[in-house]
Amino acid sequence: MINCLREILSREFPVLLNRDKWSDPSGVSGPSKSRGRGGHFGGMIGKKLVKQKAADIYLDANKPYEQSLGDLLFKYFIEDRELLGIDFVVWDQQKSQGGKVRSYPLPPNTCEIAKTGEKAKPWEKKSCLHRDHIHVEFKSREADEDHSSALMNTVAKVKKALAQQTP
Numbered sequence: 157m158i159n160c161l162r163e164i165l166s167r168e169f170p171v172l173l174n175r176d177k178w179s180d181p182s183g184v185s186g187p188s189k190s191r192g193r194g195g196h197f198g199g200m201i202g203k204k205l206v207k208q209k210a211a212d213i214y215l216d217a218n219k220p221y222e223q224s225l226g227d228l229l230f231k232y233f234i235e236d237r238e239l240l241g242i243d244f245v246v247w248d249q250q251k252s253q254g255g256k257v258r259s260y261p262l263p264p265n266t267c268e269i270a271k272t273g274e275k276a277k278p279w280e281k282k283s284c285l286h287r288d289h290i291h292v293e294f295k296s297r298e299a300d301e302d303h304s305s306a307l308m309n310t311v312a313k314v315k316k317a318l319a320q321q322t323p
Contacts, residue, residue: 157294160302160304162211168315172213211291212292213229215289227247232310233290236306242294242295242298243294245291249285267285
């Protein structure tokens with residue numbers, strides 16, 4: 157499913173191309189052994205290998221079109237979560253797991269404190285609040301599955317909603 161996201165979303169939404177130095181040119185994060193930006197694809201936790209099961213889609217919530225696109229992807233990922241094999245989605249200070257949407261993170265001031273105990277840098281806070289990317293976490297077995305047909309249906313809903321927003 158992660159490869160489907162990379163291929164389909166970058167083709168259907170060119171704004172995702174060449175987002176930043178941490179991501180693949182598709183704007184959807186690629187496999188990484190490290191944790192952090194561009195990753196969430198597994199690696200070692202303790203002595204156990206963790207399977208690739210999530211992706212980050214880089215958008216900027218401070219830009220109106222990207223905010224709208226992110227909001228709609230978030231909405232329809234939630235609506236179609238069973239068809240897409242999604243466990244949870246995080247975007248713009250919100251998290252949805254099982255259909256319910258709540259504030260993220262709880263408490264929100266956790267993004268103010270860096271690991272060193274100092275104030276976080278602005279880009280670290282933006283990333284912690286998920287204002288620069290959508291995090292899509294898949295159910296373990298679904299991450300490797302091909303749900304491209306279901307994803308294309310989700311994309312069609314997003315495109316239709318975007319077209320209705322544009323005067």
